Amino acid sequence: MDGRRVLERVVATVGVLGLIAALPFYVASGLAAPLWAIVLLLLFWAALAVVSVRWFTRRPWVVLLLPLVAGGVWIATLTIGEQLLGWQA
Numbered sequence: 001m002d003g004r005r006v007l008e009r010v011v012a013t014v015g016v017l018g019l020i021a022a023l024p025f026y027v028a029s030g031l032a033a034p035l036w037a038i039v040l041l042l043l044f045w046a047a048l049a050v051v052s053v054r055w056f057t058r059r060p061w062v063v064l065l066l067p068l069v070a071g072g073v074w075i076a077t078l079t080i081g082e083q084l085l086g087w088q089a
Contacts, residue, residue: 012017012041012060014051018067021043024073032087041077 026045030038046069052063081087 008057008060012052012056012063015060015063015066016056018064019048019052022067022070022074025071027075033081034087037077037081037087041074044073051060056058 023045026038026041028040033041048066052066055063078087
């Protein structure tokens with residue numbers, strides 16, 4: 001395996017680990033969000049996990065961005081839910 005492939009695998013692995021690290025935040029959303037929102041958030045996280053596995057070898061650099069997407073969606077969802085829908089912890 002050449003150096004480029006090793007780097008791509010490391011990058012994709014870091015992306016997947018970042019996505020796994022975001023999961024506890026999604027699960028803990030139950031402290032502030034209603035059940036329907038938690039289910040939607042977890043379905044979104046699961047979709048990101050599937051995409052990360054499918055893109056692991058094809059688009060490793062994009063996999064590195066998926067934890068940022070997961071974090072942004074989580075923060076935006078809880079912020080919007082709190083401000084517009086009255087969710088409270």
